[in-house]
Amino acid sequence: DTAVSQTPKYLVTQMGNDKSIKCEQNLGHDTMYWYKQDSKKFLKIMFSYNNKELIINETVPNRFSPKSPDKAHLNLHINSLELGDSAVYFCASSPGGAGYNEQFFGPGTRLTVL
Amino acid sequence: QQPVQSPQAVILREGEDAVINCSSSKALYSVHWYRQKHGEAPVFLMILLKGGEQKGHDKISASFNEKKQQSSLYLTASQLSYSGTYFCGTVSVFGNEKLTFGTGTRLTIIP
Structure with missing residues (x-):
């Protein structure tokens, strides 16, 4: 019954590795997002997709590549991981645009880069 | 530039x-308000749209002054369950559907 799910919940890896985080929503929403929450708890938008199309791409290093195979899934692949990538990554979804819709967040993936 | 919240804690x-x-x-x-408990995901509280409306949600309400580009969240007769970090999120008039979260306010309720 989970509305927005993410896997894995925890990810510990070495610098230089490549890793992926998966996100799925069963709410029938058209829009999905990736946010990064750093150690100071700042929540920052990274990407937004609407119906599988990229609509927001913040100034994120191109080592980060989102992929939306269908509107219920939005995955995040990270190449050549760096220490500064350590953070909690949240996936979220909303029925429409961010301006007037509530966003539903997944439980988060805590990424630790050693 | 992210919205600035006060107090910090x-x-x-x-x-x-x-x-x-x-x-x-x-x-x-628009202005959005979320609450995040420690170790959990942010949870939506309410949205205020351009128009200066005030909204209520149990004992939590909010106002939006679009001329001053400010919003305030009011928590009345706080309960232990209100503890957490509160984030406002803003979408600008000329924005591209991007929700920009504020700096956060950590609220601790003690018995």
């Missing part, structure tokens, strides 16, 4: 009231 006794402010440098279309 506040400690209250159960039953006391709190006000959390959110200020943006941009013309706003």
Whole structure:
């Protein structure tokens, strides 16, 4: 019954590795997002997709590549991981645009880069 | 530029009231409020759209002054369950559907 799910919940890896985080929503929403929450708890938008199309791409290093195979899934692949990538990554979804819709967040993936 | 919230942190006794402010440098279309408990995901509280409306949600309400580009969240007769970090999120008038979260306010309620 989970509305927005993410896997894995925890990810510990070495610098230089490549890793992926998966996100799925069963709410029938058209829009999905990736946010990064750093150690100071700042929540920052990274990407937004609407119906599988990229609509927001913040100034994120191109080592980060989102992929939306269908509107219920939005995955995040990270190449050549760096220490500064350590953070909690949240996936979220909303029925429409961010301006007037509530966003539903997944439980988060805590990424630790050693 | 992310919205600035004040105060950064506040400690209250159960039953006391709190006000959390959110200020943006941009013309706003909407303001959103979320609460995040430690180790959990942010949870939606309410949205205020351009028009200066005030909204209520149990003992939590909010106002939006679009001219000043500010919003305030009011927590009345706070309960232990209100503890957490509160974030405002703003979408600017000329924005591209991007929700920009504020700096956060940590609220601790003690018995």
